[in-house]
Amino acid sequence: MGLAHALAAAKRGLKVVVFERNLYAVGASIRNFGMIWPVGQPAGILYERALRAREIWTEVAPQAGIALDPCGSLHLAYRADEMDVLQEFVETQGRDSVRLLDAAEAAEKSPAVVTKGLLGALWSEQ
Ligand SMILES: Cc1cc2nc3c(=O)[nH]c(=O)nc-3n(C[C@H](O)[C@H](O)[C@H](O)COP(=O)(O)OP(=O)(O)OC[C@H]3O[C@@H](n4cnc5c(N)ncnc54)[C@H](O)[C@@H]3O)c2cc1C
Incomplete structure (x- = not known):
């Protein structure tokens, strides 16, 4: 500050x-x-x-000299209620920079994603 x-x-x-x-x-x-x-x-x-x-x-x-990696972020949902929260966020916030991904799309974004039981993800390009 x-x-x-x-x-x-x-x-x-x-x-x-x-x-x-x-x-x-x-x-x-x-x-x-x-x-x-x-x-x-x-x-x-x-x-x-x-x-x-x-x-x-x-x-x-x-x-x-500070490294910046504009890699975006993922929130992973493994339960139906988590997926509901992500869906509601996308529908109510009206942000172009976020969207829902299915499990395969989320795995493409990062090799760290554990796909077992994965329902989907919230992707933010910011
Ligand atoms: C573990 C951790 C992870 C975090 N992760 C994130 C993150 O990923 N993204 C994010 O946006 N935020 C993150 N935050 C929050 C973010 O780091 C802080 O909100 C932010 O750095 C606070 O900045 P500051 O300038 O208020 O405080 P500081 O960076 O602490 O700066 C205060 C400075 O004032 C100096 N000072 C204090 N008193 C005096 C005095 N009397 N005279 C002279 N100098 C003094 C101190 O020595 C210090 O250098 C994280 C915080 C922590 C602890």
């Missing part, structure tokens, strides 16, 4: 100084799983903000 504010201020032409208590980054931002994952946000301002954050990461990461 600190660096995001510093970047936004610098882009507006302000002079910025960042104070960091540690010698190098050891906070949440260096320990997280590295997922840039807007689909997890509810529709509305939080989703719009997540998309904007994704844009910023896409711009900043190559400049900072």
Whole structure:
């Protein structure tokens, strides 16, 4: 958050100084799983903000030497009620970037998919 504010201020032409208590980054931002994952946000301002954050990461990461792999994400459903939730999500959220896959399509997306008992998956290209 600190660096995001510093970047936004610098882009507006302000002079910025960042104070960091540690010698190098050891906070949440260096320990997280590295997922840039807007689909997890509810529709509305939080989703719009997540998309904007994704844009910023896409711009900043190559400049900072941070690897980016826009591989999309999968939610796998092995039970009928899980599949119902994915179906409802696709029908109610109205997002072009998500769609339901059958088990074979999901397996094509990733070799890590366990296909035994798999009913389908939610695919997000973001
Ligand atoms: C295990 C884990 C996995 C996660 N996975 C994801 C993920 O996949 N995708 C995702 O989007 N989010 C993920 N998150 C959440 C995300 O990492 C955090 O929400 C985000 O990094 C928080 O950023 P921050 O700048 O608020 O905090 P930090 O990154 O912790 O930065 C705060 C900084 O302030 C410094 N500081 C604190 N007090 C002072 C002080 N008094 N003076 C000077 N400096 C100070 C700290 O040293 C630190 O460097 C994950 C979090 C964790 C812990």
